[in-house]
Amino acid sequence: MSEREDFLRVAGLAREASATLAPLPRAAKDAALHAIADALLAHVPEIVKANGADVAAARENGISEYMIDRLSLDEGRIKAIAAAVRKVAALPDPVGEVVRGTVLPNGLELRQIRVPMGVVGMIYEGRPNVTVDAAALCLKSGNAVLLRGSSSAYNSNTALVRIMQDALAGTQVPADAVQLVPGTTRESAKHLMRARGLVDVLIPRGGASLINSVVEESTVPVIETGVGNCAVYVDAAADLDMAVDIVINAKTQRPSVCNAAETLLVHRDIADAFLPRILAAFQDKGVTVHGDERVRAYSDAVVPATEDDWYAEYLSLDIAARVVDSLEEAAAHIRKYGSGHTEAIVTDSQQAARRFIATVDSAAIMVNASTRFTDGEEFGFGAEIGISTQKLHARGPMGLPELTSTKYVVTGEGQLRG
Structure with a gap:
């Protein structure tokens, strides 16, 4: 199976999972998040071992200590990641929230309600904690997620996604709702950027070159996160x-x-x-x-x-x-x-x-x-999926509401348009 075929396979699984996930009640999603947090704590040695291989390779490749700090996971950081997942579980569910509602002069009841995006793609650098943060926020907001981290964190991300999928297998949330994009080449990232129709929105998180590349090359709609000067x-x-x-x-x-x-x-x-x-x-x-x-x-x-x-x-x-x-x-x-x-x-x-x-x-x-x-957790949003510097749809730290779209529900009693 080629890399593209492998990508289309996991993207298709995420697409199918999103349809199952979207209508689930809050209790089911929260239970799944707590299962993920429990699993992370139960597999600390496995995660630390996988991360150690990434950190060792980064040092061999001359990566700066500042970037290695972003890459590194230890027991304390894993506990903090698990705690962040539980904080997301404790947040209100945005799905179904009425953004606005009114009764029209003809008697029609009009409501605009929050609904999941569907499938969210993430392209990000270095920090494996983003793997879990993004998954937690997407699941809570009813979205499946395709995760494409950097090659420098591939071992860490592979371990984290496997642990999360195993945890979800015992819940109502489909395990396929969290997927790691196969491969570490630039082409694997391009597959995600070109997956219009399978992926509803793409969020890049990293340096200027990564963000510019995604914005310029993606056919999937992008929420642009920005560098921090x-x-x-x-x-x-x-x-x-x-x-x-x-x-x-x-x-x-x-x-x-x-x-x-x-x-x-x-x-x-x-x-x-x-x-x-x-x-x-x-x-x-x-x-x-x-x-x-x-x-x-x-x-x-x-x-x-x-x-x-x-x-x-x-x-x-x-x-x-x-x-x-x-x-x-x-x-x-x-x-x-x-x-x-x-x-x-x-x-x-x-x-x-x-x-x-x-x-x-x-x-x-x-x-x-x-x-x-300027941080989602500091703002009380739980973990953030990124900080948007654009002006459309979302701006600043993006929490649960920013991972939803809306639909209009119109309820009548037989009204006809004249």
Whole structure:
């Protein structure tokens, strides 16, 4: 059987499973999720062993330690993944929710209700926890899922999908509702991107090259998730102690993720007071600052920023920094170089906060809080399937409602159109 034939086989199984899954009641879906969580905990050694093979191969291939951190699973992380699955089970079921309803003048009762998408495809890099997060969210929202992770996590993903399928076999949810796309070649990903008619929506999650490739090459409708060139703007009216804490957390708490800060913008009026403090704090944390001339004047450790630095999603202990003359200049910088993911303003001025919110067009705006909070779990959505930076259908962290479509149900008493 060719790779394409193998893909069509599993895609067909997922399609059939979606029809069985869609009408299931919440209790059946929740029971299935708890079975998955139990199975993950029961198979920790197996998962760790499979992941260890992936991590060893990644190190042999010279993958950075930041990316290896995203790839790695240990007992603690597996327990956290299982706990996230249980959190999804505890969330309200979006399927059947009435989005709006009315009685028309002719007596027809009109309701718009949430329904599953059908089959959701996922193409993602590195992080095997996404395999379980995506499956849990899709099952809870009544969708089957086709998972295509990166080759670097293939052993981990194979083990995780097998464990989830075995767990589902003892529930009302069909085991075929969770499928791993066969193969590790680029062609296997293309099979998923070209599966229009079998796959209802495709969600890419990873770096810019992956996302652009999926958006440009897919014939399946795509919900575009974006890279995270997130900026923190320290306003003239900022509390400087708070600003230092927020910037350090946003950059260093976990630098390899999309909601970590990559750009620092500092108002000129507080540059003299703030920049020496934050540059010293960066140095203590091992952060390399790529600065403009005004930032470089405060420390010889700052390296010159290039045009590419302003666009960069470093995913490492690097940050681009510049001094701006106004909030409007900060907003203009973000419009030109930002990715539309998350931006933060640190200020004690309500007027400045309102202007920043109104002029910066990103999926999430933080006021006096770290960019690291843009996350489905932190927002109370349970695990997220991705963070959308587009403006159609879904924007920001995507939880259960974003994995549904709607249908109109019209109930009458024999009305005829004249």
